[in-house]
Amino acid sequence: MVSFVVRRIGWSLVVLLVASGVMFVLVRATTDPLSSVRAASATGGDSDAVASGRLVAAEQRRLGLDRPLVAQYGHWLGAFVRGDWGQSIVSHRSVGREIRAKLWNTVQLIVWGIAFSLAMSVIVGVASASRQYSALDHGLSGLSFVALSMPSFWFALMSIELAVFVPKRALHLDHPLLYSVGLHSATGGGAFDYLRHLVLPVLTLSLPLVASWSRYLRSSMLDVLSAPYIRTARAKGVRRSRVLRHHALQNALIPFTTVSAIGIGGLFGGLIITETIFSWPGMGQLLYNALLTGDTNVLLPWLVVAASFVLACNLVADVMHVVLDPRVRL
Amino acid sequence: MTAALSVEDLRIAFPARHGDDVQAVSGVSFAIAENEVLGIVGESGCGKTSLALAVMGLLPSSARVTGEVALGDTQLRGLPERQLDRLRGTRLALVSQEAIGALNPVHRAGDQVAEAITCHRPMAAADCLVRVVELLELVGIPDARARGRCYPHELSGGMCQRVAIAMAMANDPDVLIADEPTTALDVTIQAQVLDVLRRLKERTRSSVLLITHDLGVVAGIADRVAIMYCGRFVEVADVDTIFHNPVHPYTRALLAMMPAQRRPPTAGRPDAVVEVPPPSATTPTGCAFHPRCPFSALPEPCATVVPELAPLAVEDHVCACHRTGEMSTIAGAWVTAGAARAKAGALAEAVATHAPEPLLAVRGLVKHFGEGGARWGRRRGVVHAVCGVSFDLARGETLGLVGESGSGKTTTARLLLNLLTADAGSVRLGDEEVLGRTGGGMRDLRRRMQVVFQDPYASLNPRMSVGSIIAAPLRVHGLYGAGGPARVAELLSWTALDPVLADRYPSELSGGQRQRVGIARALAVCPEVVVLDEPVSALDVSVRAGIVDLLQDLQDRLGLSYLLIAHDLTVVRHTADTVAVMYLGKIVEIGTRDDLFLRPSHPYTQALLSASPIPDPRLERQRTRILLEGDLPSPSAPPSGCRFRTRCWKAQEQCAQEEPALVDRGAGHPVACHFPEAAELA
């Protein structure tokens, strides 16, 4: 098991290395690191054209942008591994520190989101599979179809309207039941306050996950429930509830681990939307602001951190797969 | 006397998603006495599994069940789920068909047996373990304590089925329902499992409901037999009567396909009943069997009135047939019509002995698998699938290649068709070497060598019409042209398929019809050699005869050479001129059919012959069979010396050290054994 995990981590690092290369090319191809210099030097007018050209060229040399792309990548990678992630063009602070400051807030959101999604999908999946074609099953299926088809930002806007403003107006409250801005109230505030801030962002983030995961778990449960060993267990006289838990769910979770990893890959897209709408001071908001202000130095480290996070989640899913399935030989 | 289990007028219907309900069981009644074995025999779709599940109360809730089921004095129908749970596993137990699939893959085998005990009465872990080991030993699992800690995928099919039986017997049930307990197993393993069932029944005095499609399985173990067709019992009698004085035409048809062990193999072949689509799809009016029945010449009353089970002369013998009276006058099992074929066979044999030049010559074929099978960065062992196989196939002859799963027979077929690349060896078709050819050269040879596959469902492209499936090889070789449609029509008529089927899709055909399409496709390009890879083993018993017939007629008419691959000796004994027996990638015995069946000399051939059930209950009860010990060794680590020695009762020091060559040691044909001894088998 240990050697499996070690090998798997090694492989993840290789994937991460390649991914960082791809992302390096992507960012270089779509952004101009000299745009601010150009903009600053272009204000002078025609007479300064030669001077500004010289200025840009000097800056290009200083940043090493005249060297071949591979060399630039090597240089960037070396600095990145040493912890030198560059400097924000806008705030002039270290990008590494910026990201670290935001990462913790994002991790809170993700952990709660994944935990909530997992719990909900297992409950929904098992409930609808154990009562296939019942009204409950049809209702839950319909809901998950709607959830899958709904843009999550629209869900967020609607939930703010319907769960924050409408009750506040209707009940003449001073403070809304649930908050739609930030992590804490400005006045500070305890676990309950935190929870009231957490509900809507976590729901927004989880919506597509719960919808797809519960659909998958339902069909995976149905597959398992029609397997002959379920009949064997029932024929032994094992009660239905225990068959569902002990025999069916344990098997249904095995293919689910693989699928959940795919879902987690899409999580960062949801984060950008969720954090922007709910003014959650995390990674998503950082990227959004960086793109709006043209802070191109943030992009590459941001992408690498996001990719590492997804890789880590995939790693956990793979380990879970091995733990759950005795047929996988190590 | 109250019966251990009685079922009264049981009816089961399933709502179809589109259209009418499907009636799976329509009015079945029976009773099993204490310690009695009732065999229910029927083909796929006849409702026998639904019947078993209805008794267990395990049908899906969508099924509509009426009628009464009583276990001793307890009425089961309408009993609350909780009380049923308490009865299941204690007084009523089930062993189902899928050997490995019946065990939960994520739990250890021993834990699953333990659960069968502890879910009914709490027990200390240590006591439970003792009981589990005792049970596992009872069903003949060696080294029970260690095997109990294995996961199901680490056990063989036979072992898994034993664990399933141990689970069912954990609380000494009054009634055991065994639903096709041996179908997924090899013949030699089937013999072992049936033996376990027989011993346990004697020990626990349980009653057994044995459900199977194979009459041979019930011959040695059942007291009474019920034949089921289309959701109804058509004939019920004690086991001797069923085998010696069957009345219903369907029973006779089933019996006709049994290997007639006592008859000389050349004396004839079984006759066919008409094939129709799966019965569940279109249940005919009147007697459900009448569209296939060779005796229902008149539409009245067979096509209009459903026959009831009516008593016959012998006590407790009932049969549902309008023509019972006429039927009883036709004596004995129904075998004829083979005379012409016997002549042709003799002719072929004569040709075979004189033919100097074989059409297909296979020499030293070798194939190892698994070099590239890496997963998670680790390599698996090398599987020695085929290790030096050689044989000749003469023009117009049939060579039967027999072996159980893992023997390498199917790999051999794929190798000589060049569908797999052989590691070594040579295959000569006439004057041309097959192996190593690629591209156009191979394509020309493929015209001369065709194949019919085992699974009639997987071997036809579901998105192509029957006509285009048959035409595909013609198109590949540029032979379709203007005469194409006529050729397709001709092939359809050769294989006795209705020409209108050309526009239909495989999903609209029955299994037998699909297999005919597969045969027509193989014949499209006029091959000389046809490889038949288990051509009937996936088909229902009563359909097999028709396919075997067809293959023989085509051979006679077109002078084809067949390489017939089979997992047991039943089909081969009717059709092959020469038989080769394979074990773990090697041929252990090869000889003419009569030689091999009448004077088998290799212990494995003898065991194989002995394991196939005989359709004669009296003989079956008396005879001592050769029961092989244990399972097939892993092909990735074959035993040293003689590969069969680990299961052989004659094994000695020499066998472990020296590999026996395949030579004639006085048996009249080549045998790969140090101590061959021809045995006259009953």
Next chain:
Amino acid sequence: MTVAPVDASLRPQLGRATGSLPARPSFGRRYARHRLGVIGAAALVILGLGALLAPLIAPFPPNPTLTAKVLAQARQSPSWCHLFGTDELGRDVFTRVLYGGRMSLTIGLCVALASTALGTAVGAVAGWFGGVVDQLLMRITDLLMIIPGLAVLMIAQKGLGGSMTVIIAVLSLLSWHIIARVVRAEFRRMKALEFVEAARASGARAWRIMAFELLPNTVGVLAVNAALAVGGAILGESALSFLGFGLTPPAASWGSMLSQSKGAVGTRLAYLVYFPGLAILLTVLAVNFVGNALRDAFDPAS
């Protein structure tokens, strides 16, 4: 009556295989069994016609010159005159939803076509030939799975501009791997089936087997996944536009309409948020229903 001799009664019928199952219902009939699929298809037709014929149907111009007369119409709640109300600038929301549909549906369909074509080609080759090609494909899809797509879209739009072509191209490049994986899995599964071996045994070349034997068998999964791709592309584009990284104004999709009106939440103008969002929801829902129905209708066993 007399009993016919066994031989004579048997012989004529020997081995004859008669009859067949009832013929399979036509494709249309199999599709029509799916009530939701029919409803979804109808909804799509209506939405498509609405978008296509927007210039004929729409009661107002989508981007009118902002005269005093237009501005006077601003902030009107839904009414018979303005079905979906008007926005802050007095533009008719119903009209803009119709025109927005043109953008969203075009992007959805183009991305689905492009990614299905690319994915099928790559998946088929990888599934059939295996080996290095296959390894390469799987590694590329691994990469696509860990790189956050929305972030890449935003960066690309920032760098390459918000034209329709850029958005379609980048969305396709980010989504083809899903179909490639599905097709690859199907090809690998079928490669081991006996009908493919039968084709090989009859001497058929690889391209012939792939085109005539395997590809027709993937129609079902292709239909479902293409439908899912339409929905995914519409959702992706709307998210992108919502964040302000979509089409360059004044071109407006449903997403960018929502982006402009997100400030209306909690105010009297909240209705501005309802309709474009509902339009997206209904379209994607309809596409998903159609996909499900297509899968069942294409299933050869149905």
